[in-house]
Amino acid sequence: MESPLALYRRYRPETFAEVIGQDHVTEPLRAALANNRVNHAYLFSGPRGCGKTTSARILARALNCEQAPIADPCGECDSCRDLARGGPGSIDVIEIDAASHGGVDDARDLREKAFFAPVRSRYKVYIIDEAHMVTTQGFNALLKLVEEPPPHLRFIFATTEPEKVLPTIRSRTHHYPFRLIPPRLLSSYLGELCDKEGVSIEPAALPLVVRAGGGSARDTLSVLDQLLGGAGPQGVTYDLATGLLGYTPDTLLDDVVDAFAAGDGAAVFGVVDKVIETGQDPRRFTEDLLRRLRDLVIVAAVPDAPATGLIDVSEDQGERLVAQAARFGPSELTRAADLVATGLTEMRGATAPRLLLELLCARVLLPGADDATDGVLARLDRLEKRMSISGGAPTPTVAAPAPPAQDRPAPPVDRPSAPDPAAARPEPAQPSRPTVEPVAESAPTPTVEAPDPVVEPPAPEPEPAPAAPAASGGLTLVDVRRLWPDIVDRTKGMRRLAWMHLTQNCQVVSVDGSSLTLGFTNAGARDSFVSAGCDDVLRQAAVDIVGASWKIETIVDPGATPESAPTVTRSAVAEAPSAPEPAAPAAPAPESPPPWDPPAEEGGPSAIAAAREAIQQTRSADQEREPAGTEWADADAEAHPDDVDADHQGMSTAELLQRELGAQMIEEIRHQ
Known part of the structure; x- marks a missing residue:
């Protein structure tokens, strides 16, 4: 039993109506045949396999049909049966492969035979396939014949490269460009x-x-x-x-796209390893990934693209594309597609395509490392996605948190203005007799009378405006841990003590629709976190970042390690989250010796010297504690709001010494 013919031979069209995807060519040709306005030479050009030679054969059948002029061959006359699919062919229709018969001698032989009349048909038709292979000398030998052929002669040139056909030949033909089929x-x-x-x-x-x-x-x-x-x-x-x-299965493409959307590097590189282990070509995988990203870009711009046929996919795959596109931002998708396209170009001729593929995936996973416009927009897309990850847009009624207390001046209504120290102290009775007050005056004013931002206790945290609870049921523990660094970073700008606890003492243990459970390394850290009101700060930060209003639960978990634990130094604590630092006070002037000391025999010098030495030690300790100005004092005041401030307003020198040093002023005996 003989094997059947190939599909493209068994189903080759026999009429112009059967040709698909070339209506812009077949309709004008049918009109010309029906009106008997056929030219003596045609040029059919276009990509391979799009119907050029088949259309030339149909045109030849229609020209020699007994019922001509007719748009489509009848299929019943002898000429139509000879030129039909599987027919013996006609002696008056000659096909020439110019790839092997394109020389000048072949052109001369054709020219000699062309002047003979057809044997059985109305026209003698020459179909010259791969016409761009005809040499220049061969075209020149045919030029006169193509320009002024005998009445019974028709030429049909077919080529994939019309620009290589001699321009003088091309100008004497009717050119019909064929296209790829949609x-x-x-x-x-x-x-x-x-x-x-x-x-x-x-x-x-x-x-x-x-x-x-x-x-x-x-x-x-x-x-x-x-x-x-x-x-x-x-x-x-x-x-x-x-x-x-050899195409990449959709399951692998779905896995890698979902991993890109979640920022899951382990899953991405797991897919790459599976591609290599199954023997697939990394270049083909990259090409298929680029095509998938292209589909997602289109779906992100046109959500109904699969339904309208804008992209040719099955129904279930179209639903998956819509769901995947919703997990990305438009800038994220275009940036990923650009990176994959660049990586695919770099893989051509590469000796280590797997390495290039892994580096490509790493660049897609890290938009933060890209300081170009695409990287910034990709990070913005991720922030917007996190704001609406629970299924709804962030509620606009949530009050913005106030800046930290150390970064803004104290309100004027909280406390009266500090009086002038010079006006507060009494005048000495006699200028020639200095009293003990100058000893206290010698202390630099900036040390005793610190600026308001330093001595002012931190302002109470503002109560957030009531907001509609976000639908946090869709957040899993993996999602929360992925967004945890952003939440912790948000608390840094609200309250430093909460930020320090979250980065050093705890980790996320569990999460459900209404509560978030934190595990602390010890009970002391947990009690400090709760008693300082840091749980409310964390709840507000979660509302700002993910739109979820959780109840914060705390437990003791000795094995807990912080999710994000940067090294906390004094410079890190002193760093301002948003607003510029307040101006540091001027450095204290060097201590000048007192102008006069009472005589040793009067008993006063020992107490006064002891007081002076204690004040100097206190000042030195303060200066050592403030290597970077008032920033550390600001952070310390924020972290320890219950500390007693050294407020000296309205107090005399003796009262200040009594409160701060526990010293008692001994009345000085003045000399006459």
Whole structure:
């Protein structure tokens, strides 16, 4: 039993009505045939396998049909039967392959035979395939014949490269450019052929066949013929198509795209390892990934693209694309597509394609390392996604947290203005007799009378405005841990003590729809966190970042390690979160010796010297504690709001010494 012919030969069109995807060519040709206005020479150009030679044969059949002029051959006369699919051919229709008959001698032989009249038909038709292979000398030998042919002669040139045809020849023909066949039309055509062949094919496999054919009808039918030959009882399945054609399965593409959306590096590199372990080509995987990202970009811009046929995918895959596109921002998608396209170009000729693929995935996963515009927009997309990750947009009624207390001046209504120290102290009775007050005066004013931001206790945390609770039921523990660094960073700008606890003493243990549980390394850290009101700060930060209003639960977990634990130094604590630092006070002037000391025999010098030494030690300790100005004092005041401030306003020198040093002033005996 003889094997059947190939599909592209068995189903070759016999009329212009059967040619698919070339209506811009077939309709004008049919009109010219029906009106008997056929030119003496035609040039058919276009990609391979799109119907150029087939259309030339149909045109020759229509010209020699006994019922001519007619738009389509009748298929009943002798000429139509001779030129039909599988027919013996006609002696008056000559096909020449210019790839092997393009020399000057072949052109001369054609010119000598062309002047003879046709044997049985009305016209003698020459179909010259691959016309761009004809040499310049051969075209020159045909030039006069093509320009002024005898009445019974017709020329049809077919080529994939019309620019290589001699311009003088091309100018004497009617040029019809053929195009690639649209994917949707080709998919429908393949489905009809499978029905005629009696073989079932899965809808998900059709796009793969069309993609492998590249818009060429002949190439696509060859691919389909291969799949039909290897199909089993179930017909052409998706797995069979991906295996034979070498495409990446959709499951792998879904996994890597979902991992990119979640920022899960372990899953991304796991997919890369699976690609290599299964023997797939990294370049093909990258190409398929780029095509998937292209589809997602289109779906993000046009959500109904799968339904309207803007992208040729099956129904279930279209639903997956819509869901995946919703997890990205438009800038994230375009940036990822640009990176993959650049990486695919770099892989051409590369000796280590796996290494390039892994580096490419790392760049896609880290938009923070990209300081270009695309990287900034990608980070912005991620922030917007986090704001609405619970399913709704952030509520606009949430009050913005106030800046830290140390970064803003104290309100004027909280406390009266500090009096002038010079006005507060009494005048000495006699200028020539200095009293003990100058000893206290010698202390620099900035040390005793610190600026308001230093001595002022931190302002109470503002109560957030009532907001509608966010739908946090969709947040899992993995999601919270992924967003945890942003939440912790938010608390840094609200209250430093909360930020220090979260970065050093605790980690996220569990989360549900209404509460967030933190595990602390010891009970002391937990009690300090709760008693200082840091749980309210954390709850507000979670509202600001993810839109979820959780109840903060705390437990003791000795094995807890902080989720984000940067090294905390004094400079790190002193760093301002947003507003510029307040101006540091001027450095204290060097201590000048007192102008006069009482005589040693009067008993006063020992107490006064002891007081002076204690004040100097206190000042030195303060200066050592403030190496960077008032920033550390600001942070310390924020972290320890209950500390007693050294407020000296309204107090005399003796009262200040009594309160701060526990010293008692001994009345000085003045000399006359």
